Amino acid sequence: MDKPIDNRAWFLALPVVLIVAFNAIVPLMTVVNYSVQDTFGNNEFFWNGIGWFQELLDPTTDLGGRFFDSLGRNALFSAIILAIEVPLGVLVGLCMPKKGPGVAFTLVVMALPLLVPWNVVGTIWQIFAREDIGLLGWIVNHLGIDYNYTLGPLSAWITIVTMDVWHWTSLIALLSYAGLRSIPDAYYQAAKIDGASRFAVFMTIELPKLRRVLLIGVLLRFMDSFMIYTEPFVVTGGGPGNSTTILSIDLVKLALGQFDLGSAAAMSIVYNLIILAACWLFYTVMTNVDADRDATRVEA
Amino acid sequence: METAWMAWTWQTGLFFMLLAGVLTVMTLLAIFKPETERVGVLRIPTTRGDRLFISLLCAAFIHLIWIYLMGSDPITTLPIGEEGFEVTSVWIASLISLGLAGVIFRWV
Numbered sequence: 492m493d494k495p496i497d498n499r500a501w502f503l504a505l506p507v508v509l510i511v512a513f514n515a516i517v518p519l520m521t522v523v524n525y526s527v528q529d530t531f532g533n534n535e536f537f538w539n540g541i542g543w544f545q546e547l548l549d550p551t552t553d554l555g556g557r558f559f560d561s562l563g564r565n566a567l568f569s570a571i572i573l574a575i576e577v578p579l580g581v582l583v584g585l586c587m588p589k590k591g592p593g594v595a596f597t598l599v600v601m602a603l604p605l606l607v608p609w610n611v612v613g614t615i616w617q618i619f620a621r622e623d624i625g626l627l628g629w630i631v632n633h634l635g636i637d638y639n640y641t642l643g644p645l646s647a648w649i650t651i652v653t654m655d656v657w658h659w660t661s662l663i664a665l666l667s668y669a670g671l672r673s674i675p676d677a678y679y680q681a682a683k684i685d686g687a688s689r690f691a692v693f694m695t696i697e698l699p700k701l702r703r704v705l706l707i708g709v710l711l712r713f714m715d716s717f718m719i720y721t722e723p724f725v726v727t728g729g730g731p732g733n734s735t736t737i738l739s740i741d742l743v744k745l746a747l748g749q750f751d752l753g754s755a756a757a758m759s760i761v762y763n764l765i766i767l768a769a770c771w772l773f774y775t776v777m778t779n780v781d782a783d784r785d786a787t788r789v790e791a
Numbered sequence: 792m793e794t795a796w797m798a799w800t801w802q803t804g805l806f807f808m809l810l811a812g813v814l815t816v817m818t819l820l821a822i823f824k825p826e827t828e829r830v831g832v833l834r835i836p837t838t839r840g841d842r843l844f845i846s847l848l849c850a851a852f853i854h855l856i857w858i859y860l861m862g863s864d865p866i867t868t869l870p871i872g873e874e875g876f877e878v879t880s881v882w883i884a885s886l887i888s889l890g891l892a893g894v895i896f897r898w899v
Contacts, residue, residue, distance in 0.1 A: 534795040548859040
């Protein structure tokens with residue numbers, strides 16, 4: 492089967508290329524230009540070479556310090572929500588009904604949080620968790636637990652993590668549910684004949700079959716949590732102090748609050764590179780794990 | 792068209808022209824000498840384009856890591872122009888990146 496590959500079809504993608512050029516490449520080039528210069532406004536720029544990068548990557552400077560701090564917070568945030576959402580999502584997926592009238596109802600309920608816009612989720616939790624009028628905050632405080640997300644860093648972190656778990660666990664749950672539904676019944680029957688325990692069934696049948704969807708889920712949740720802006724911004728605005736200032740919030744403060752275009756540009760380039768590398772890594776692992784499995788299956 | 796807001800410098804202009812040049816050459820190569828995937832030391836199938844992407848990404852991180860670990864002290868000044876052209880140690884990172892790109896294209 493030697494079918495000639497005609498790459499001329501790529502010309503059909505030309506309109507998209509033009510649109511992307513205007514809304515992504517030109518701004519990105521501008522960011523690169525800004526990152527090597529300093530400005531005091533009025534479109535007057537002064538050459539600064541790699542000065543901003545030098546400062547950004549030096550943790551002893553103001554800029555470097557806040558960059559590494561918010562990078563660390565962001566990594567911590569992503570790690571926490573992945574550690575909670577993935578196991579919880581799988582568990583919920585396992586518990587969802589597979590047939591009967593409950594299926595449609597459960598699916599709708601599970602999909603609801605995913606349909607709520609980010610800023611609305613933020614506003615809901617901002618009010619829900621307030622200690623004076625919010626249902627959650629008021630109850631927790633009346634139970635004798637000191638909880639105030641505008642004053643306590645720990646309370647603020649618990650609030651934004653819980654909010655993210657509330658918003659996105661459904662995604663993992665629905666993905667695992669779909670993955671579980673695609674496992675043929677024969678596997679379960681064979682396990683039953685072998686007298687496998689529920690745990691063994693999960694470890695040897697369900698989890699391996701879920702690998703692909705879970706990789707996609709982890710990838711989506713990692714990228715999204717690493718770039719999250721709206722929800723923490725609405726709830727805590729990066730506070731109290733800087734305790735929930737993650738990269739995107741810090742970047743906006745730097746670029747639009749202080750209008751330090753040079754350092755903000757350098758920061759966004761490094762931020763961008765980290766995300767690009769993580770994306771590539773996940774994508775490569777994801778596609779090749781499957782390829783490896785297909786190859787072994789063919790050999791077997 | 793007003794482009795002052797883009798704040799072009801000849802250095803970044805040169806950088807993007809080089810990048811565009813490399814992409815053009817790779818596209819022409821892809822047209823006239825179609826590429827095939829192969830599996831290298833990383834045990835992942837890569838095409839020429841993949842290897843270019845990996846090289847560029849590695850180059851970016853090598854420069855960042857170099858600035859983080861080694862800084863950018865001036866090494867020497869080349870007698871170009873009136874004030875001379877100051878060469879910082881970051882150019883060593885560029886050379887490493889270039890070498891690594893060669894390695895990636897050959898063995899990855």
